[in-house]
Amino acid sequence: KTHKFWETQPVGQFKDIGDSSLPEGPIESPTPLSEVKQEPYNLPTQYEWTNCDMESEETCNKVYNLLKDNYVEDDENMFRFNYSQEFLRWALCPPGYYPSWHIGVRAKASQKLVAFITGVPARIRVRDAVVKMVEINFLCVHKKLRSKRLAPVMIKEVTRRVHLENIWQAAYTAGVVLPTPITTCQYWHRSLNPKKLIDVGFSRLGARMTMSRTIKLYKLPDSPSTPGFRKMELRDVPAVTRLLRNYLSQFVVAPDFDENDVEHWLLPTENVVDSYLVESPETHEITDFCSFYTLPSSILGNQNYLTLKAAYSYYNVSVKTPLLQLMNDALIVAKQKDFDVFNALDVMHNESFLKELKFGPGDGQLHCYLYNYRLQHALRPSELGLVLL
Ligand SMILES: CCOC(=O)c1cnc2ccc(OC)cc2c1SCCC#N
Numbered sequence: 606k607t608h609k610f611w612e613t614q615p616v617g618q619f620k621d622i623g624d625s626s627l628p629e630g631p632i633e634s635p636t637p638l639s640e641v642k643q644e645p646y647n648l649p650t651q652y653e654w655t656n657c658d659m660e661s662e663e664t665c666n667k668v669y670n671l672l673k674d675n676y677v678e679d680d681e682n683m684f685r686f687n688y689s690q691e692f693l694r695w696a697l698c699p700p701g702y703y704p705s706w707h708i709g710v711r712a713k714a715s716q717k718l719v720a721f722i723t724g725v726p727a728r729i730r731v732r733d734a735v736v737k738m739v740e741i742n743f744l745c746v747h748k749k750l751r752s753k754r755l756a757p758v759m760i761k762e763v764t765r766r767v768h769l770e771n772i773w774q775a776a777y778t779a780g781v782v783l784p785t786p787i788t789t790c791q792y793w794h795r796s797l798n799p800k801k802l803i804d805v806g807f808s809r810l811g812a813r814m815t816m817s818r819t820i821k822l823y824k825l826p827d828s829p830s831t832p833g834f835r836k837m838e839l840r841d842v843p844a845v846t847r848l849l850r851n852y853l854s855q856f857v858v859a860p861d862f863d864e865n866d867v868e869h870w871l872l873p874t875e876n877v878v879d880s881y882l883v884e885s886p887e888t889h890e891i892t893d894f895c896s897f898y899t900l901p902s903s904i905l906g907n908q909n910y911l912t913l914k915a916a917y918s919y920y921n922v923s924v925k926t927p928l929l930q931l932m933n934d935a936l937i938v939a940k941q942k943d944f945d946v947f948n949a950l951d952v953m954h955n956e957s958f959l960k961e962l963k964f965g966p967g968d969g970q971l972h973c974y975l976y977n978y979r980l981q982h983a984l985r986p987s988e989l990g991l992v993l994l
Pocket residue numbers: 677678679680684685686780792793794802807902913915946948949967969
């Protein structure tokens with residue numbers, strides 16, 4: 606397969622796989638800032654660059670609608686991600702973010718937003734090196750402008766703006782294979798509302814299974830089983846940060862979260878992220894943590910349902926409470942909050958609970974990438990401690 610654009614980029618190339626003479630780490634050295642291209646890349650003449658101020662209700666709404674109508678769909682075009690406006694503000698405005706990294710492409714004549722790409726800063730540890738990176742996300746080109754080769758120039762433009770801030774590495778994911786994944790994850794799905802998933806055509810009634818038998822199979826208790834299981838609060842940030850940093854230290858690639866990061870990424874935010882912890886009733890020590898984020902999807906071409914309410918496993922820490930029990934409690938609270946499905950990737954220790962908690966494997970894969978950073982060989986998903994939104 607020819608990757609015209611990616612073969613020009615400092616990423617692991619397929620031809621290099623297995624070449625152990627190539628050292629692990631940055632592929633290209635930083636360029637002196639004076640040598641970074643100072644002016645934006647050229648777009649086709651009828652389009653212009655525009656910075657999208659995500660803290661502006663009006664602009665955030667335009668980005669929301671572009672993504673709602675044109676962002677990623679599954680292979681069978683049954684679903685399209687429908688990130689909410691509050692989710693987009695959360696995902697794109699973390700501590701230290703750069704508004705200039707929320708890049709839109711506008712049609713000059715109509716002033717309509719026709720494409721989008723974003724970067725947010727992140728400190729990511731790779732083995733024992735903490736690297737300042739950008740997390741690239743939400744690359745979206747309007748359905749009517751596909752195959753105009755807009756994506757490569759958008760990727761070059763966000764790269765240029767990131768270089769101007771002296772950042773030289775990136776992390777990103779894609780449903781497609783590009784040079785070269787550091788790992789490939791599998792999606793797993795746990796039905797919470799099996800009737801709806803069957804009605805929309807995602808799930809099918811098992812052989813010799815009735816609908817009522819299927820509903821019973823996925824039934825969950827009304828409340829969590831772990832004593833001391835409660836919502837995370839602001840006062841818990843120091844303890845959760847310690848717990849999470851220690852737990853993530855076992856993975857090859859993981860975020861290097863500090864208390865500021867934990868406060869932004871993990872404090873419960875309505876309709877965006879839910880996080881719970883276990884506080885020992887005896888000692889009041891915080892021993893475990895689990896979290897999931899809210900990412901609805903539009904259901905395409907179904908008369909009875911418009912939206913799928915999906916929860917996505919985020920960061921979970923099991924020290925005292927078995928991960929199986931902790932995640933079962935996460936399923937219980939997600940069901941209480943009326944989610945239709947709980948999704949998880951086979952990253953970190955997730956494989957240990959997926960089958961037992963009645964997750965089924967999805968048919969989509971998620972490939973994870975680093976830009977300008979070589980790993981000598983691909984990782985197992987269980988070695989990845991990073992969840993990108
Ligand atoms: C019911 C299980 O499937 C999904 O939750 C879902 C929902 N919306 C999507 C939108 C675009 C899409 O494009 C790959 C996939 C989905 C998926 S499956 C992969 C995500 C997970 N877990």
